Amino acid sequence: MGQVIRWPGIGAFFAVIALLIAVGLLWIDTLFENGLEATATEIVGARVELEAASVSLLEQSVELRGLAVANPDRPMTNMLEAERIRFDLAFGPLLWRRLHIDSMVVAGVQLNTPRQESGALEGGRLGERVATSLSGLLPAPTLPRFELPSPAEAVANEQLQTPAAVEALERDIEKKTEHIQESIDRLPDAEDIAAYRERLRALKAKDFDPLALLAKSDEIKSLRADFKADIARIKALRKEISATQTYLRDKLAEVKKMPQADVERIRNKYSLSGDWLEGLTGQIFGRQIAGWVDRGWRWFKTLQPYLGGSGRGGDDAAPPPPARGQGVAVRFAETEPAPEFLIKEMLLSAGDEQRQARVSGELHHLNDQPGAWPHPITFALAGEGIDAVPAFQLDGRIDRRQAVGQDRMTLALQGLKAENLVLSAAPAFPVTIDSGTAQVGAVFSARGREVDLSVDIGIEALSMPAPATGGAEGVADALLRAVAELDAVNFTIGVKGDIEQPQISIDSDLDRLLGDVLKRELARETAAFTQKIEGEVLKKTQGLFAPLNERLGGLEGMLSQVNDKGKVMDGLLDRL
């Protein structure tokens, strides 16, 4: 036995264990501090620092002092500072590698405090932030442009309808004139009338032969019938000519309107339809406005994996391969399910008596395995008297206990100071709100992957710089001047659909103002353009109508001819 067992080794083993425990106890504060800083930094994407951590194994409690969480978007600012955080650890769950905290107290909370050193991480996570931002989903802002060609070019490129209409009317007049001429030709001509007169004279000759008188009586009847037939044809033709004249005059009147129709058509071709007036605010300021809610959106997406459950619904994608030296924890059914990480209650408070500023909040049932805990995560935070945000309320419920998570959050900010708020950063169209007071109301809900966010922002007591003289031209200048006169503005940002590719809508009462300005500008530009087009069209069509008038005048001559023939025939009939 002595050859196999090294009896002093047992003592050495316990000595080593004791040494490890002693070293652990000596360094536990530092180990805890470093571990917490590293983990939180990874989650936040910016430096998270602690002044000190104190772990008491006897009391099973932890106290953290001087927590500073840098803002990933503004590395020289801490988005959160806490003077003191204290919590008790439940010992039993630790044996199961579970960190359960019954109660945590966070005191001395401050928001948006300046930092001495940058809190940005080396290499940064900017790309990640852009990829998960809402503003990145919107197209680049565009200012409506009215680009009109030269009037001569516009008319030259257009197939005018007036010449074709004139040509068609000419053909019509010709056809109808020919037809009438043919009808006139079929009426009694000079020869026929001479024959009638001869027949009439023969009838008037004195003759006492009874047989001859009987024959004359028949001739009179025949001649009267011929006269009446011709007179009827003459009357019908006269009516036809009159009708044709009316018809062609109407046609001519229509054709004479064609140049104006050509002008209208060309103008409409280069005019913008009313559709583009929809959602003007989104087109022009969309990216910047969506950027206002980006931070909250990114936070939600960043925290998604840590809130447990799928929270997404649908099929989960295959897990990515683990980092080197880490592996993946596979979970099995538990007889007594419990989350690995749990804070049953967190109370948060901060205050500044001098400035009467106060922040208080509570969070319940924060855990990483909602399926293993019977309660959803709930939170409520309220504050007042803070410089930048005089009053705010945030509350929410994150329920991931089922396969498809259901989350709901509401946020209200009152009296938020809006300073140097950029609406448009485009060099040709810079718009910044110098100062104003904003009221913000946001309602967020999510069911699985489907999200629905609505943020109402009202900014009052606006102060906006007047545009520099000659700083912008045309539309941009008109818009800048209109925007600079605003004293209040409201925006509604809507985000709906799949969390990765949501549809973003931005509505604002600014739409109407921008629309009116643009309509005015457009009307001014269009009026000048139309006038020039009219001139160009007139040049091309002015000589087309004179021949038509002449040809229509020809019908008048035909009518005189027919009338003359009618008079002659009427005279002959009277003499009969």
Place this chain on the structure above:
Amino acid sequence: MLRLLVKLLKVLNAEDNPAQIALAVCLAAILGLTPLLSLHNLLILFLVLVLRVNISAFLLFALVFSGIAYLLDPLFHRLGHSLLTAEGLQGMWTLLYNTAAGRLSEFNNTLTLGSLVFAVALSVPLFFAAKTGVDRYRARLLPWVEKTHLVRVLKASRFYRLYTQTGWE
């Protein structure tokens, strides 16, 4: 490092039982290939100290296997994952998962289980291979090594004096 090299030479050239060296190599494989801060490594530490194994060999080979472990990470992960998701083993894993010891051992981590199973399985052939290796070294290579210029220089140096004066085993 120099001291460790001295230890190695001393271990290999000492008259220790080759089985003791081989067992140290096996235990080093388990400690080196698996995550250091694992519950089972307490048992390994206990065995190393209580059993008459060569501690220098153990320390040296623990370092060597730690380096190898880094290269074999993906293999361990796959092996662990396939074992933890194997249908026939679900009952056993579930039972173990519902014990405090099971949780503390982190057996449900793919890397921990995969590397442990691999190291334990490797330790059996490794024991015999290491034992044979030490035997052959002593029989064939030791006389040649002692005659080499390097060893003669070393023997004449302070390093060798350190070597002859130092010894844990």
